Amino acid sequence: MFSSRGSSAGPRDADPPxxxxxxxxxxxxxxxxxxGVVVAANRAARTLxxxxxxxxRLRNRVPSWLADAHRGIADGTHAPGxxxxxxxxxxxxxxxxxxxxxxxxxxxxxxDETDRRLAEAELRSAQERSVILAEISxxxxxxxxxxxxxEVAARMAAEHLADAAVLVAPPQGRRYPLSYARRGGPVVQxxxxxxxxxxxxxxxxxxxxxxxxxxxxxxxxxPDWMIPPGxxxxxxxxxxxxxxxxxxxxxxxxxxRSSTEQAFTPGEELFARLFAARAGAALSAARLYxxxxxxxxxxxxxxxxxxxxxxxxxxxxxxxxxxxDHERVGGDFYDVHPGAxxxxxxxxxxxxxxGKGLDAAVLTGKIRNTLQALLPLAxxxxxxxxxxxxxxxxxxxxxxxxxxxASVRRRGGRVHLRLTSAGHLPPLVxxxxxxxxxxxxxxxxxxxxxxxxxxxxxxxxxxxxxxVLYTDGITEARGxxxxxxxxxxxxxxxxxxxxxxxxxxxxxERVQMLAAQWLGHGAHDDMAxxxxxxxxxxxxxxxxxxxxxDGADGADPDPADDGGSPARRSWRDGMRSADRxxxxxxxxxxxxxxxxxxxx
Numbered sequence: 001m002f003s004s005r006g007s008s009a010g011p012r013d014a015d016p017p018x019x020x021x022x023x024x025x026x027x028x029x030x031x032x033x034x035x036g037v038v039v040a041a042n043r044a045a046r047t048l049x050x051x052x053x054x055x056x057r058l059r060n061r062v063p064s065w066l067a068d069a070h071r072g073i074a075d076g077t078h079a080p081g082x083x084x085x086x087x088x089x090x091x092x093x094x095x096x097x098x099x100x101x102x103x104x105x106x107x108x109x110x111x112d113e114t115d116r117r118l119a120e121a122e123l124r125s126a127q128e129r130s131v132i133l134a135e136i137s138x139x140x141x142x143x144x145x146x147x148x149x150x151e152v153a154a155r156m157a158a159e160h161l162a163d164a165a166v167l168v169a170p171p172q173g174r175r176y177p178l179s180y181a182r183r184g185g186p187v188v189q190x191x192x193x194x195x196x197x198x199x200x201x202x203x204x205x206x207x208x209x210x211x212x213x214x215x216x217x218x219x220x221x222x223p224d225w226m227i228p229p230g231x232x233x234x235x236x237x238x239x240x241x242x243x244x245x246x247x248x249x250x251x252x253x254x255x256x257r258s259s260t261e262q263a264f265t266p267g268e269e270l271f272a273r274l275f276a277a278r279a280g281a282a283l284s285a286a287r288l289y290x291x292x293x294x295x296x297x298x299x300x301x302x303x304x305x306x307x308x309x310x311x312x313x314x315x316x317x318x319x320x321x322x323x324x325d326h327e328r329v330g331g332d333f334y335d336v337h338p339g340a341x342x343x344x345x346x347x348x349x350x351x352x353x354x355g356k357g358l359d360a361a362v363l364t365g366k367i368r369n370t371l372q373a374l375l376p377l378a379x380x381x382x383x384x385x386x387x388x389x390x391x392x393x394x395x396x397x398x399x400x401x402x403x404x405x406a407s408v409r410r411r412g413g414r415v416h417l418r419l420t421s422a423g424h425l426p427p428l429v430x431x432x433x434x435x436x437x438x439x440x441x442x443x444x445x446x447x448x449x450x451x452x453x454x455x456x457x458x459x460x461x462x463x464x465x466x467x468v469l470y471t472d473g474i475t476e477a478r479g480x481x482x483x484x485x486x487x488x489x490x491x492x493x494x495x496x497x498x499x500x501x502x503x504x505x506x507x508x509e510r511v512q513m514l515a516a517q518w519l520g521h522g523a524h525d526d527m528a529x530x531x532x533x534x535x536x537x538x539x540x541x542x543x544x545x546x547x548x549x550d551g552a553d554g555a556d557p558d559p560a561d562d563g564g565s566p567a568r569r570s571w572r573d574g575m576r577s578a579d580r581x582x583x584x585x586x587x588x589x590x591x592x593x594x595x596x597x598x599x600x
Contacts, residue, residue, distance in 0.1 A: 331360030351403030
């Protein structure tokens with residue numbers, strides 16, 4: 001079964017643990033003696049090492065790593081159980097498994113592990129790329145700001161894919177937003193006018209066409225504007241990849257490598273496409289969010305209550321708190337439509353639409369727009385309410401609303417109001433002595449019945465007095481010590497009693513503060529409050545005339561101001577001085593005060 005030394009049929013004796021079929025083993029097998037002389041080799045070994053003959057010195061036929069390993073085993077300096085040795089033979093990678101015999105010969109089984117190692121390398125590379133893509137997706141989607149997202153995409157592309165990267169966003173007119181990044185350097189963003197046709201494949205990528213292979217792009221054709229600041233060395237390889245978006249392209253990604261680096265391989269180009277797909281999705285989401293946020297902000301401006309200020313000598317102040325703070329809008333609203341001049345009435349509207357949130361806010365916007373269109377008829381409150389009622393009944397909305405209309409005009413030192421409630425809580429009037437009165441107005445709600453019946457009340461505010469319009473979100477605020485008690489109209493009246501003589505803005509702040517304290521962190525409905533105040537002092541034009549007598553052009557005395565306690569009289573005296581200056585400024589007059597010298 002075995003041949004003697006020098007024969008190619010097999011080993012010289014039966015000591016080596018190989019069988020008669022070793023010649024046909026699929027792996028190369030070499031047998032060498034203690035001195036490193038080839039004793040035998042099977043067919044696979046002779047194919048791998050075609051010049052090998054029995055009796056050749058092993059070190060002359062095999063790579064040095066295998067000859068050294070044989071010498072170590074023969075000398076006993078390398079333990080056979082230490083595991084297989086490995087190295088390259090030609091262009092293949094082999095693991096060498098030694099089997100020593102008692103006579104000193106060693107049988108070497110050579111196992112080709114090239115394909116396995118390549119597969120393992122590809123697997124590791126795929127795993128690394130999966131980790132990178134997951135990190136990229138997480139990082140890119142963490143920001144919905146378009147410039148920030150473009151900055152992150154360019155920086156991560158330069159870090160993981162190339163020496164430098166340029167992200168070209170869709171044009172804004174004739175100018176393109178560009179994000180330059182190089183590995184280890186800062187990201188530079190600018191907007192400039194460029195011609196994408198000067199970069200091969202860029203114009204097509206911006207339109208969403210598939211990328212051209214990197215080997216088709218001549219780096220010498222790259223224009224100077226495409227090179228990031230601080231890029232070292234000439235460009236050696238270029239890759240242009242489109243950034244796919246949601247329906248429309250999100251831009252293009254240009255990858256650059258210097259001439260000292262390896263050119264882009266097909267696998268790297270494929271990975272660049274995977275990166276670009278995630279970057280494009282993130283940029284598209286950020287751009288869509290930005291557009292929607294802009295549209296929402298534009299529409300929200302029309303739904304938010306306006307900022308109130310003095311109009312034609314009448315103090316106006318308002319406060320609004322939606323049921324959910326993050327929504328900003330809801331079913332409560334107020335509006336002010338100033339008269340053309342001081343001789344015409346200013347229309348103040350406060351209302352409450354059934355429900356809350358965005359759905360109620362949409363109907364609120366329709367009511368406000370309809371009321372603005374009905375301003376020429378504002379002298380007749382009941383007619384305005386019926387026209388609005390008809391508009392709501394013919395719409396697709398099934399909600400109703402309550403509201404209060406207040407026509408306001410200042411005459412002399414007093415403020416005259418016409419108040420009409422349509423199913424809403426009657427306004428409260430805070431007199432100068434702290435008395436709180438309920439305006440005698442009532443009516444049916446809007447948007448539920450064929451017609452609206454309402455009664456209009458006329459109220460006159462002396463200087464320092466205030467009329468408060470509010471929604472049921474104030475009185476129905478549930479809280480208190482146990483968290484289940486309504487704030488109620490009684491507490492509201494008591495709070496307003498303490499607001500006698502305060503400016504309209506202070507009254508609104510006081511009501512809002514008390515309602516918020518009562519609520520704590522509990523849930524609540526929309527809350528709106530508007531204060532209409534008559535400033536103290538009247539529209540003064542001359543305080544001390546040439547004759548030395550005080551005068552007030554058209555100012556009425558304040559019969560309701562009986563002085564009260566000494567502390568309140570002292571506080572009111574200070575308020576009068578401040579209110580006179582504010583009233584004069586709001587009327588656009590510069591009356592002759594004691595420090596008239598400042599006005600010449």
